[in-house]
Amino acid sequence: MRTTFDSAGTHEVTLRATSTEGVTDTETTSVQVGDPAAISVASLSTPANATAGNVTVVANVSNTGDRRGSTTLDLRVGNRTVETDTVSVAGGGTDRVALTTDLEPGNYTVSVAGSGTVATGWVSVGPADRPQVPSGVGPATDPDGDGQLEDVNGDGQAGLFDALTYYNERNSDVVQNNPSAFDFDGNGQAGTLFDALALFNDISD
Numbered sequence: 001m002r003t004t005f006d007s008a009g010t011h012e013v014t015l016r017a018t019s020t021e022g023v024t025d026t027e028t029t030s031v032q033v034g035d036p037a038a039i040s041v042a043s044l045s046t047p048a049n050a051t052a053g054n055v056t057v058v059a060n061v062s063n064t065g066d067r068r069g070s071t072t073l074d075l076r077v078g079n080r081t082v083e084t085d086t087v088s089v090a091g092g093g094t095d096r097v098a099l100t101t102d103l104e105p106g107n108y109t110v111s112v113a114g115s116g117t118v119a120t121g122w123v124s125v126g127p128a129d130r131p132q133v134p135s136g137v138g139p140a141t142d143p144d145g146d147g148q149l150e151d152v153n154g155d156g157q158a159g160l161f162d163a164l165t166y167y168n169e170r171n172s173d174v175v176q177n178n179p180s181a182f183d184f185d186g187n188g189q190a191g192t193l194f195d196a197l198a199l200f201n202d203i204s205d
Contacts, residue, residue, distance in 0.1 A: 037069020044119035048156030063089035107145035
């Protein structure tokens, strides 16, 4: 015997049975009905520094209902769906789902959509052989996508410390051998004091 409830909560159920002899018996009990699965893409984590090739983002997928449920996730780059995956999430739980796609150097808006919800992030992808100055914490990056590596120290953002790092590293082989990436004043050379000043002015704007 099956029955359907219109809402979650505690419901009283009465079962009445009549024997072939005409004897009727009833029994009442309480039934706890949980909320159905309610899945959403709660947030999206993107890498601070990505290099050309396979780039992975992580979606946090939550289920605020009481029952396990599943949904299909779409990874989108701009308006283009590039990867799909199906995830099953326990009631009241959150799963981290990694989605990977191949990206060329550039700046991208990425999003993960599922169950009518969307979480959006931003990814800056640099060349696979992106240079790193000796005192940098990682490969230099191009936060604004103009082809120049303003994030000199590789911490994922362009700031005043990058101008200081550039000044200190202006004579390093990394800067001298990559003029197109570090020529901030546009004179065709990298590593001059005018480059350091141009970077400082660009970051300060």
